[in-house]
Amino acid sequence: MGVEVLAISTDSRFVHQIWQEQELSKMVTGGVPFPMLSDAGGKIGAVYGVYDETAGVDIRGRFIIDPDFVIRAMEVLTPEVGRSPDELIRQIKAFQHARNTGEVLPSGWQPGEATLQPGPALVGRVWEKWKP
Amino acid sequence: MALQEGCVQPARGPLGPTPGSAAPAAATTLAEEAKDVLARVGREAPDFEANAFVAGVGFKSVKLSDYKGRWIVVCFYPGDFTFV
Numbered sequence: 001m002g003v004e005v006l007a008i009s010t011d012s013r014f015v016h017q018i019w020q021e022q023e024l025s026k027m028v029t030g031g032v033p034f035p036m037l038s039d040a041g042g043k044i045g046a047v048y049g050v051y052d053e054t055a056g057v058d059i060r061g062r063f064i065i066d067p068d069f070v071i072r073a074m075e076v077l078t079p080e081v082g083r084s085p086d087e088l089i090r091q092i093k094a095f096q097h098a099r100n101t102g103e104v105l106p107s108g109w110q111p112g113e114a115t116l117q118p119g120p121a122l123v124g125r126v127w128e129k130w131k132p
Numbered sequence: 133m134a135l136q137e138g139c140v141q142p143a144r145g146p147l148g149p150t151p152g153s154a155a156p157a158a159a160t161t162l163a164e165e166a167k168d169v170l171a172r173v174g175r176e177a178p179d180f181e182a183n184a185f186v187a188g189v190g191f192k193s194v195k196l197s198d199y200k201g202r203w204i205v206v207c208f209y210p211g212d213f214t215f216v
Binding site: 001002003004005006007008009010011012013014015016017018019020023030031032033034035036037038039040041043044045046047048049050055057058059060061062063064065066067069070071072073074079080081082083088092096 | 145168171173174176178180183186187197202204208209213214216
């Protein structure tokens with residue numbers, strides 16, 4: 001898919017290193033391959049709407065950014081529930097498909113399923129092409 | 133960018149617009165202190181720069197716009213050594 005991943009928390013880069021060495025490398029062979037950024041002070045999180053000033057941390061939020069540097073999708077959760085990598089990958093593939101083809105992708109679309117070509121010919125006829 | 137291994141190195145952001153992508157990184161100015169949320173779908177991503185740990189590389193400064201032209205996923209999370 002050709003995607004760059006950046007992970008950010010308010011931990012220092014020193015803590016990132018130790019977490020990688022002590023724990024992540026035992027979950028993932030070789031550790032996680034992407035940069036782990038330090039948002040000490042929460043300035044970046046504040047701009048992205050994920051900084052919790054009371055707790056002093058960035059809550060879970062993920063943003064898909066396209067090659068034109070435009071944010072395509074965002075998902076923000078309170079801390080007790082983790083994310084779904086499958087849904088993230090589905091959204092990236094859908095946005096890549098839309099960008100490459102001009103087609104649009106209906107609800108629940110998975111790679112390989114029917115797509116829609118927006119235009120006058122489709123108005124009122126989505127039912128012919130797509131049935132949930 | 134070489135990093136001085138000091139203890140206090142705040143992340144920088146949002147970064148102001150860089151006129152022309154060829155402008156040197158040093159010309160990037162810190163945008164006015166903004167508490168407002170700037171991230172919106174369909175809009176340009178707010179740029180930022182932060183210290184990072186990269187496996188196999190060590191400590192380096194990472195700027196979001198260094199990845200311009202590629203698909204990027206930015207993941208915020210509450211903290212290292214937490215449970216979820």
